[in-house]
Amino acid sequence: MNSFLKKSVLFALMISGIYLVLYAISMNSKYKPNDYIDAIVDKHKRVESIKGRQVLLIGDSNIAFGLDSDVISDSVNLPVTNMALEVGLGLEFILEEAKDLLEPNDVAVLSIEYLMTLEGSYISKYQAGMALPVSNDYFDRDINSELIIDNYFTRKRLFEFNTTKISNRDIVYNRKAFNEFGDLTSHRSKKPHKGNLMLPPPQETDKKELITAIDEFTQYCKQNRISVYYTFPSIAQSAYAKNAALINQFTNRLNQIDHLIFLDGSKESVKPDSLFFDSVFHLTYNERAKRSKILGNHLKNALKS
Amino acid sequence: MFFNSVNYAVFIVTVFIIYWFFLKKNRNAQNILLLVASYIFYGFWNVKFLSLLAFSTALDYFSGLKIENATTKSAKKFWLFLSITINIGFLALFKYYNFFVESFASLLSTAGFQAHLPTLNVILPVGISFYTFHGISYIVDVYYGKIKAEKNPVDYSLFVSFFPLLVAGPIERATHLLPQIKKDRVINPVMMTEGMRLILWGMVKKVVIADRCADVVNQLFAQYKDLGSIYLILGCVLFAVQIYADFSGYSDIALGSARLLGFELLRNFNYPYFSKNIPEFWKRWHISLSSWFRDYLYIPLGGSRGSKLNNVRNVFIIFIVSGFWHGANWTFIVWGALHALFYLPQIFKKKHPAGQIKTIEHYPLIPGFRQVLQMMLTFAIVCLAWVYFRSLNVHEANEYIINIFKGFRDPAAIVNQVKEIVPGYAFLFAVLGAFFFVEWQGRDHIHPLYNIVTRVNQPVRFLIYMILVFTILFSVQPKQESFIYFQF
Known part of the structure; x- marks a missing residue:
């Protein structure tokens, strides 16, 4: 036993020692992870700088890509901020963030992609927490996941030798990709992706937990005199055709939420594939203006009534 | 946890x-x-x-x-x-x-x-x-x-x-x-050392092999309608590797953990993809479940006693129930029924395969052509059945398999796919090749590291362990895949 233990402890110490050395070496690496999520800092700054009633666009990249806040702002005569970043943050994070920022009399416009999950991906939330410490309050911290992510970045720093190489993804997805309102505009002069659009795997998971979260959020807004509206995410025709049953099931459940006002319908958000940029939820730059105009008018009418 | x-x-x-x-x-x-x-x-x-x-x-x-x-x-x-x-x-x-x-x-x-x-x-x-x-x-x-x-x-x-x-x-x-x-x-350092080795190899299987395959498999199965034959074959072969590495990796860690506490658990896997036929596969795959069904269902039903018809009936019952055990979906029932079907030829053979179970352990390091062919054929039909196991429903599985065969009508497309796949997945193929070589050379022991680490001196042994530990550490993905068998 003693020999076994001695060898085990020695081995563990050697592994830990080597790992610490590698970690220290990695800290001198020029590798920089993608900073798309860091835009959360800029979005928060904008919302906090606005005094008085404002509109927050809440959701994922379908909104980041697909709405022009300036156009909506012109329609409703209120300052608008596009809070959306990516689906990976998960609905729980996104709604907690919204609750933190919304004040009485504000207007919340919610839109979530059909592949949204409640928890999202820990790495996105972790990166958001690193950039904006207050956002650590929007999700449950998990030390196990954080160690794994730290280890992942150590590997990246050690082995991503070509730090000057910019991937196609980085050109569109980065912190500077957003305008002052929080809309993603880096795809303005880019041609839509050739070939198949990114199509996520069909989500067979139960979406009831999302409905419950949206329901609770709607109740919260009602109690705090915040107007809350829902706009369906734009989706490419081909993806809709493949997932129609699941989408309709989700839409039917959404329709049962009290006090949630819909600005449009799920079917009118289905558009030809040619109007999408790189995924089945990301409209092209030109198409976003059209969607924003229509949504702005719908919101204007809804606010009047 | x-x-x-x-x-x-x-x-x-x-x-x-x-x-x-x-x-x-x-x-x-x-x-x-x-x-x-x-x-x-x-x-x-x-x-x-x-x-x-x-x-x-x-x-x-x-x-x-x-x-x-x-x-x-x-x-x-x-x-x-x-x-x-x-x-x-x-x-x-x-x-x-x-x-x-x-x-x-x-x-x-x-x-x-x-x-x-x-x-x-x-x-x-x-x-x-x-x-x-x-x-x-x-x-x-x-x-x-x-x-x-x-x-x-x-x-x-x-x-x-x-x-x-x-x-x-x-x-x-x-x-x-x-x-x-x-x-x-009693404290048994040899048992504990073996336990640690089992945990180490189990982690390699899960983190380095299964999770690496999972990324590709998830993509290929999600887009199977738009993919050509070679991609679809790659999908089912990689799923076969994934489910083996995932589940047997889990079992290795379980056995290793138990050994650290002085317990010897039943062995669950014995290099199933080196089997020469389906009966042998089932003596090597999820052994604790197949032996459970054998002892508590197959034998009480009459087993191989009585007429051939009774034997066929019993084989179908045990495989369909075993499929259904995995989950409440027709896909698992079809998966079980297919294995029953693949098992049938052995019932009608004069010589029952009992006794063949140990033969691969005694094969030379480079096996004969006939042996390789038998193993590959068995692996191919096991892969075919895995398509049902992995698919969301029977219709999708049928479509997946039909698309594999349909794609061969266009030889030019096949060549193009091969040209895309070989360089695109070269690193993954190299990793899998190394993995199966290690498994093959160590097939006569509960874990394949045994034959390697017991033939070298301690510093080299430590070096091997270290390489494996760092391979695991640097293969961990931020988004971890759950163990497949947790859902059952």
């Missing part, structure tokens, strides 16, 4: 230290510690279902005593029947109720009746299929007098809920594990 998590590393080290250093001389205290640790381990998933585990344990514990104390055969039968019915009842409720209701509603709809039957909104308790089978095997063994009913509730509870095997097996037998629980454990 996943085996491949920091939480588990802290957990097992803590249990190990308390177990061997503070409670070394007190077996009862050690058993209590393991029981408490097992409930903590399970509670990490869902605290609410601890009560279900405790109820199932209590039910079988008291049923066992009642059976043993019963003076009449009918009383024994009553308690046996009661225990099995309640055990299966829980399984049916949590795992199969919605499937039966939806299938019945669909049948009514086909006949022109519209029925809206209530379904349950419950999640499947982790490990229920495994601990239910532990309990049933115990009760049956007590009924047939193969084992005495356990009187110590702690020892019995530990048998059912011992954490290395609680959530995904191996499915233990009371005759094998209970005597170990009731015996003083």
